[in-house]
Amino acid sequence: MPFTVTQPLGRPPTFHELQELAGKYHVQINGNERAGGFCHPDPDQPKMKGNYAFEPNGGIRGDFSGHMPGKLSGTFALATGKAEVTVTEKPFLLPEAVLRSTLSVVMKDFCAKFPAVENRSQNSEL
Secondary structure (H helix, E strand, O other), X not given: OOEEEEEOOOOOOOHHHHHHHHHHOOOEEEEOOOEEEEEOOOOOOOEEEEEEEEOOOOOEEEEEEEEOOOEXXXXXXXXXXXXXXXXXXXXXXXXXXXXXXXXXXXXXHHXXXXXXXXXXXXXXXX
């Protein structure tokens, strides 16, 4: 049964910020600031792959799949105000509560890296 985990997100990351973060975790991005794919090539870690696309409003949508053992797949959406991951398939032996909790912690850490940007024109009028 699919489930969704949501966390507050100040703003979606830029393509450059995603590249920097991916490099820290040995994730390869094959694409550009409009769309592409990604994969985690390290054989000692779960192999993950997916696709992403930047939306005109700056948001990012995509999908992912991998084996850890057992299949894990789903979709993600990053927009100003909200990050959302929907798991559509999970390993049978992995309890949903454990996956949901782990995903929530990881998403909270990710979202903390991208706080909202203050609008300077509004602040100067106050």
